Amino acid sequence: xxxxxxxxxxxxxxxxxxxxxxxxxxxxxxxxxxxxxxxxxxxxxxxxxxxxxxxxxxxxxxxxxxxxxxxxxxxxxxxxxxxxxxxxxxxxxxxxxxxxxxxxxxxxxxxxxxxxxxxxxxxxxxxxxxxxxxxxxxxxxxxxxxxxxxxxxxxxxxx
Numbered sequence: 001x002x003x004x005x006x007x008x009x010x011x012x013x014x015x016x017x018x019x020x021x022x023x024x025x026x027x028x029x030x031x032x033x034x035x036x037x038x039x040x041x042x043x044x045x046x047x048x049x050x051x052x053x054x055x056x057x058x059x060x061x062x063x064x065x066x067x068x069x070x071x072x073x074x075x076x077x078x079x080x081x082x083x084x085x086x087x088x089x090x091x092x093x094x095x096x097x098x099x100x101x102x103x104x105x106x107x108x109x110x111x112x113x114x115x116x117x118x119x120x121x122x123x124x125x126x127x128x129x130x131x132x133x134x135x136x137x138x139x140x141x142x143x144x145x146x147x148x149x150x151x152x153x154x155x156x157x158x159x
Contacts, residue, residue, distance in 0.1 A: 006097070007066075009101060010062065010097070010100045010101040010104040011062070011104075013101065013104040013105050013108050014058050014059070014062045014104045014107070014108065016108050017054070017055070017058055017104075017107055017108025017109070017110070017111035017112060018055040018058060018059075018108075018111065020108075020111055020112050020115060021051060021052075021054065021055060021111045021112075021114070021115055024115045024119070025048075027119060028048050028051070028115065028118050028119070029048070029118055029119075030047060030048055031045040031046065031047065031048070031118075032045065032046060032047075032048050032050070032051050032114055032115075032117075032118040033045055033113075033114055033117045033118060033124070034046035034050055034051070034114070036124055036125050036129075037124075038130065039124075039127045040124040040125030040126045040127050040128075040129045040130070041123070041124040041125075042117055042124050051111075051114055051115075054107060054110055054111045054114065055111070057107060058104065058107040058108070058111070061100070061103050061104070061107065062100060062104060065096055065097075065099060065100035065103065066100065068096045069093050069096035069097050069100065070093075072089055074088075074089065074092040076088060076092070076148070077145070077148070078148055078149070078152045079152070081155070083155050083158075084151055084152060084155050087151050088148055088151060088152075091144060091147060091148055091151070092144075095140065095141070095144045098140050099137065099140060099141075102133070102136050102137055102140060103137075105133075106133045109125075109129070109133075110125075113125050113129075
C-alpha cells in the first residue's frame with residue numbers, strides 16, 4: 001500500500017469524527033456529556049460548545065503524530081548504530097503511524113459517543129471502551145519495544 005493511500009486511513013477516521021459532530025451539531029441539546037466514569041457512563045455534563053474541544057484535540061494529535069512520523073528525530077532506548085539505524089527508524093515510523101490511527105479512532109469514537117449519548121441513542125461509552133483503547137495502545141508500544149530489543153540483540157550477536 002502506498003504511503004499516501006495509507007495516510008488516508010487515520011485522516012479519514014479523524015475527519016469522520018469531526019464530520020459526525022458537525023453534522024449533528026444543531027440537534028445537540030444545550031448540555032452534552034463531557035466526562036465518563038470508569039464503566040463508560042456519563043458523569044459530567046458541559047455546555048454544547050465544550051464539545052468543540054474534541055475536534056481540536058483530534059487535529060492537534062493528528063498533526064503532531066504526522067510530523068513525528070515524518071521526522072527522523074526519535075528518542076530510542078537502544079544504541080543506534082549504522083547497522084540497526086534503518087530498521088529501528090522504520091519501526092519508529094510504523095509505531096507513530098499505528099498510534100496515530102489508534103488515537104484518531106479513539107477520539108472519533110469519543111465524538112460519536114458524545115453526540116449519541118447527548119441524543120439519548122447510546123448510554124455512554126460502554127464498559128469496554130477503556131480496556132480496548134488503552135489495551136491497544138499499550139500493546140502497540142509493548143510490541144515496538146519487544147521487536148526493537150530483538151533487532152538490537154540479533155545485531156549484537158552478529159558482531
